[in-house]
Amino acid sequence: MLEQMGGVSGLIYSTVPVIVFVPVNSIWGLIPAMIAALVVAVAVFAIRLIRHEPLSPAISGLIGVAICVFIAHRVGNAKGYFLFGIWTTLVYAIVFVASIIVRWPLVGVAWNLINGEGMAWRKHRRTLLAYDIATAFWALVFFARYLTQSELYDHDQTGWLAVTRIAMGWPLTALSVLATVLLVRWATREEHVDEAREERELS
Incomplete structure (x- = not known):
């Protein structure tokens, strides 16, 4: 990712x-x-x-x-430079939350598409939960960016807009990626455990 x-x-x-x-x-x-x-x-x-x-x-x-x-x-006005990013983060947050509501968490969809593993993960409750949490984490980051930067935009704080865009940009993205990796590893492990249990029951 x-x-x-x-x-x-x-x-x-x-x-x-x-x-x-x-x-x-x-x-x-x-x-x-x-x-x-x-x-x-x-x-x-x-x-x-x-x-x-x-x-x-x-x-x-x-x-x-x-x-x-x-x-x-x-x-x-210089603050207009940040407007596109502000509204984009809001759209991302809404899309990520919506994906959880419809039971297709975007982190799970993206991760398994990239790795070519299909969508069988949706049948495993704990796996789906892990992807829900990872997706919610990303949504929280996007909402935090939107709320902080929109407040600064309304108060014409162009300098602080730049600071928060950087401070809440790649550092939070790196943290989100780390959280995603940890959750996905847990989800994958749980999925393999479930599959092994099913095989034992069938045999």
């Missing part, structure tokens, strides 16, 4: 445009800040291309920065 995000380097790369955008805006204004963020995003894309790293995260990152810059330009 971490690889799908571009690995650790991808998570770090995603913070660079934000780190550049805020101080440039403070010193030279919005237009130079937007240009600087786009230049940095293109540079990150070029670096990943030269180093033959996965391009999907770099492309999505470049598109994301372009959208953020466009919104900032339309809003006419």
Whole structure:
């Protein structure tokens, strides 16, 4: 799952445009800040291309920065740069919660699709519970990001928006991935125990 995000380097790369955008805006204004963020995003894309790293995260990152810059330009304020990310986290949180409600927790679906293991895990109660908890953990992280950043946005705290975006970005993502791995390992172990028990009963 971490690889799908571009690995650790991808998570770090995603913070660079934000780190550049805020101080440039403070010193030279919005237009130079937007240009600087786009230049940095293109540079990150070029670096990943030269180093033959996965391009999907770099492309999505470049598109994301372009959208953020466009919104900032339309809003006419530096805080608009963060609006897309704020609403995106809310959408993610809602989708993750909805997947638990309909009994198709997204962590379980994604994990088993990536590993090509099908959807038999849904028949195991404890396995399903583990994926529910992992999915709920991600939803909680997204909700926390949304509530914190939307409050700062409403109070025009652009600098703190950058700080919280970084502080609640890759560190919390890494924590979520760790929690997911631990829960999935437990779920897999429980699933194998159930399968072994069923085989013994049938024999």
